[in-house]
Amino acid sequence: MSMYCDQCQETVDNEACTETGVCGKDAETSNIQDLFVWELKGLAYLAERARTEGIVDEDVRVFVVEGLFSTITNVNFDPEWFEGQIREGFELRRDLRERYEREVGPIADEALPDAATWEADDSAAFYRKAPEVGVQTTESEDVQSLRELLTYGIKGIAAYADHAYVLGEQRDEVFEFVQRGLAATLEDELDVDDLVGLVLECGEVGVEVMETLDSAHTSTYGHPEPTEVDIGTRDRPGILVSGHDLKDLEELLEQTEGEGVDVYTHGEMLPAHAYPAFEEYDHFVGNYGNAWWQQHEEFEAFNGPVLMTTNCLVPPNDSYAGRTYTTGVVRFPGLPHVDDRTDGEPKDFSALIEHAKETEPPEEIESGTVPNGFAHNAVLERADDIIEAIQAGDIRGFVVMGGCDGRHPDRDYYTEMAESLPEDVIILTAGCAKYRYNKLDLGNIGGIPRVLDAGQCNDSYSLLKIAMELQAALDVEDVNDLPIAYDIAWYEQKAVTVLLALLSQGVKGIRLGPTLPAFLSANVVDLLVEEFDIKPVDSVERDREAILEELESSPLVPAPSA
Known part of the structure; x- marks a missing residue:
């Protein structure tokens, strides 16, 4: 085994990439990323300790967020760049520690985890250290699983926070949670219950950071229009x-x-x-x-x-x-x-x-148009029409089919599901999963397109916003009583954040595919099933029938005529 990476959906045999990544990441890059993430956790640990004493370093906060973003699947394949970032992390850590000791008092190395103190001069030492700090160094399988789930959720938060930061918007509580959550993965005294609490909090912060990014986009460029x-x-x-x-x-x-x-x-x-x-x-x-x-x-x-x-x-x-x-x-x-x-x-x-x-024009590979721009503002402008159509029985319900696309052959499931859903069901989507069905001619219901595309995976907040606003407008106490089913595709760590965000809002019964995450232990899967009724996708036929039953069980959907 020359590497170990299980953070994306396409990991080998749904277990881990151990020689080279399916994404194309080689072992050298994978290992140096592991070391960098470990260093970021140590830097976050020290920054969190400093924050409790009133010391906040903006450079450290941004460095941690951008650093995490760089380790998401299919972002950065350059090991030399990571070596440079690790060295920069050492400098930031030294500066922060010096400031802390100057303003608060000395810290003994023994009072800090190894990730907050280890340092080396040459690159060879980086690669010797890396195998000692990967995810498999956690003894408990369930603790490892929850630490990974938390770390990957925080990586997604970091990506969204970085996008918003570029546009001039940030929330202190988001940056603070990134530091606190990362630091917690180094705390050996935290048990499964502690980590489950942090994972759910990660989902709540995920909603907050996606709302921040939505605000950054719409205040800068306007609300998307159909x-x-x-x-x-x-x-x-x-x-x-x-x-x-x-x-x-x-x-x-x-x-x-x-x-x-x-x-x-x-x-x-x-x-x-x-x-x-x-x-x-x-x-x-x-x-x-x-x-x-x-x-x-x-x-x-x-x-x-x-x-x-x-x-x-x-x-x-x-x-x-x-x-x-x-x-x-x-x-x-x-x-x-x-x-x-x-x-x-x-x-x-x-x-x-x-x-x-100096180049030739693009070769045409298709023609026509594709609909877009159905983010929350555009959809909710027609909320009265949607509610009236639901109450009249013209719209049976919605299926959220957002998320990621990928190479996995079982992803044909999402095309077949979109084609098989009845003409009175609307698909809500965001992310590149839409490319499985957004060019199909699925028609409309009373002028409302049957595929409502809210935008990027970065725009998944729109799907939450639509559900929350419909819940309020229809005076529904439980979000699960809405005629909305969830059939979501995932690939990378931003999708993990979106999943945790949905769970934090009490959404249950989510179908997740094309496979469940490899980094979830059997006990953690059981926990998610018991608490949230998460389930893997099944066949299109069985899932379609179950989805329709879920929609029709909503108290808002009129009973069929005798």
Whole structure:
């Protein structure tokens, strides 16, 4: 075994990747990430101790959040970059400890966990240490499982917090929980009950951070509006933007105006077309391709440069690697990288733009349009129509089919489920799971589309908001009495945060697929089943019948006529 990683849905045999990651991450990168996460936990431990004494270091808070984001699946594949970050973490830790001891008093090394004191000068020592600090070093299987669940939920929180921070919004309580939750994974005296409490709190903070990001997006770019997005191509050179970061897209659009280059979105960037602020850019022309895992074919056919703004990078083929640019926390050895903003100035995309001018227009791989822009504001503007349709029996209910897409062959389940649901059932979605069915002609109910796409996985707050507002409007005490069923796909750690967020709001009966997380021990699975009735997806036929029974059991759905 040269590595051990079980944090994503596609991990080998639903157990762990032990030689190389299915994502393309090699053992060296996996191990150095393990060491970096362990160091971040130690830094968070010290920062949490300092915070209780009134000492808050903004640089440390941001470093921890961005560092966690960099270790999410399909973000950063560059071990040398992680080595540099580990060294920077040592410097931040030394500075914080010196400040603490200057203002509060000395701390003995024995009073701190190894993660908050260990240090080395050379890279070789990093790789010797890494196997000693991975997830398998926890003796209790259930404690290990809950520590992983908590850590991965916090990674998702960190990603959302980083996006909001870039747009100038943050909440102290979110950053504080990131530190406190990470520090707790080093506390050997915490038992299963303690960790379960922290996992549920992680879900509550997940709701809070997603609400913060929603506010950041809508206050900056306006509320998304229902939009038909072109999926064809034009005859000019293009730049393809993938990932999730709207700030990067905004700056690129500004810098490409009048340059004779069109800008297309890919994957999770599709929802950008629904924001009013982007309507003014005539060269922002449409969406190209599908979910992240189809990059090899789609990036090849695009011909122009690609900008990866966040997670969802697949290690590129040599044929297009030279025109794949990374930015932010995204890195891959040998790929050109657009540096971060400095002194409040925008990123400089000039090299990428000049590169685009030398390329052929994209090869057209499909045509037509795809609907988007049904975030909470757009849906709730029609709340009266929706409630009336429910009460009249025209809408039987909703199935939340948000989450992630991936390569797993069993994900065809979600296409087949969407096709098999009756015409009086509406699908609520967010995330790239929608690419399994968003181009199907599923019709509408009284002018309400049967697929309501709220946007990115980052926009999953909309799905919660819609449920909470309908609950209030219909005066329903228990959210589980709403005619809403949950059939969710997951892939990476942001999806873990969304799952915990749903659980924190009391949602029960969630179907999760295409497999349950490998990092959940049998006892932790039993706990989730007992407390929240979480269940793995089954066959489309059995799940469809069970979902319809759930919808029809809602006291809000009229009984069928005799």
